[in-house]
Amino acid sequence: MHASNSFTEIFLKHMLLGLQNGVASKNMSFLQRKRAIKLTADVAMAFAKDGAKWSHALIMNLSKKTENRTLLRSILGREYERLTKPCLSWKMPRAKKILQRSFKMHSRIKKGARQLRGVNAASVRAGAAVTRTKVLKRLVPGGEHLDDSSLLEETLDYVISLRAQVDLMHLLVKALDVPNPNLCNKGESGEFLF
């Protein structure tokens, strides 16, 4: 499964928009520039995929810092207001929270009863999965509040979008890089940069 065409188009368009507004013809240091580029890339990616939870979370996280806001505003345009206000108690209705909490209590009770058996393979495996799930929650934007199955779904979406982002940025680099005649003679034309 790979990113759809419209996704990449919107992505590219907004990225260029952001680059134009935020970066071009401004005197910034290298690191500032890099940060701005990354920001526009992320925002463009999140905006292009508006159906997913992580996109909303990403934009919200980014807008928390005040220095980003102007850039965000310029890229998102009208959508800025819509996207930056948190929806519905952070996307998890109260009922679901209660359910999750009770489920965790329930499993905790069960684990308490199970402790007498000591450490066995199944519990070790389950523990390993739990720690990794926690790591994954930190990686995926907005993943903290999700339960396992939706976390996996968001990860899937996120991986696809990340891949598209990497590819697109790579293309941009290739398209915009000025060729260095020292590097490119007949022998090296096959191995362009490396």
Next chain:
Amino acid sequence: MEPTRSSDAGSGNSGTYTPEIAESIRFEEEIQSLMRENTMHPGLEPPPVGGGGSSFTALLGLPANQAVELLHEPESEESPAVAIASASGGEMWRFRLRDPKALTLPSGCSPTFPSNAALVERAARLSVFATEDSPEAASVPSHSGDRSTKPKAEPADSDSQPICPIPGERPQRPAKRKEADKGNKVKGPAKKTKSAEEGSAKGAEENTSGSGEKLPYVHVRARRGQATDSHSLAERARREKINARMKLLQELVPGCSKISGTALVLDEIINHVQSLQRQVEVLSMRLAAVNPRIDFSGLDSFLSAECGRVTVGDGRCGGGMEQSAWMEATAVNEGRRQQQQIWHVDSVHPHPTPSVWERVDSPHLFINPGTSLFGYDPSNSVASLHSNQLKTEL
């Protein structure tokens, strides 16, 4: 086990059954022979079999749902057990079909029946009909809603043929079925069924996942050898959802399909996400270095225009755009030292594309919807064009 299990929800009505005796009598004899072998349950020896057998005979001819009705009415130990076994054995056998070797009786019954291979075969054969007939089981829902510890021998599959007698081999089997009715809709072909057997820990997990369409309510039948309370059922449904998504992720992340085990797959996924994020960082750094030399305004409008055209365009179109991009870039070209530095960085950074550069294919679309590797074909085009451009320049 049978005594405990035979206490079912007593919501039966007394026979509205239409016995189909011919088949049932044949089975009855087999049953009786088997029952005689049975040492576990003296209650099922011939005399009660006579009494129980007649009802059993009647039950055998029943469509499964009506058998269930009968089951609950007589609260005696044998006949409910028998009848439950009969009604549900057909269901059970459906799962056994795939794994005839894993035929294990529940713990209580083990001495009794496993040796009877002939009946096993027959049951397997008959269970084929059971699976085919499952759509007809629509009319069951009299026990809907009662999902608690009481196992309802819920005949979701339609053994409307005189196939119920299959479980003749296993009158003792605590084959209880329970349908996790999350609603009252019973639609045949779209049911996802697992069959539950309470208490026994045999791990044979057959799953007749016949889920075709999506229903508002998912009927799940617990698998054999699993507990049947609502918590575990919900957990199991949840786990299956998670496993399905995990499979998708495995396909997506390269190199993950060989790995088995949740934790390792999660490891790989995490590594992949982290590496992608790092790549974004590096690429943004490169773009930052490239940036000052590029006049973005012109490029931006040009690329956007091309993006609109690209979807309907062909390879040449994308190639043309690339060439124009080169033109623009070279127009504002300035010093090159920085790029050398960048390229040095790149050589350190493991990048998947180097191998791609070897191939100089015909130019592809800049954004090609068909290609699976989004960046790679256009990268090819870029490389080829680039080399062409350079040759012309030089």
